[in-house]
């Protein structure tokens with residue numbers, strides 16, 4: 001299990017709400033929603049989508065959940 005957070009701020013280049021796994025260089029330390037622990041980014045992004053329908057996996061830490 002790993003901790004995940006979704007950024008409250010939209011980010012370029014796609015201006016969606018990015019989901020990050022703990023340890024990511026883009027791990028948000030402010031303006032985030034804690035998603036709790038997940039075994040994969042799939043469920044983490046699903047949880048984030050309940051808050052932000054445009055939630056997207058981070059290309060760096062969750063490439064298998066990133067849609068371009």
Ligand SMILES: [Zn+2]
Pocket residue numbers: 019020021024025026027058059060061062
């Ligand atoms: Zn990330």
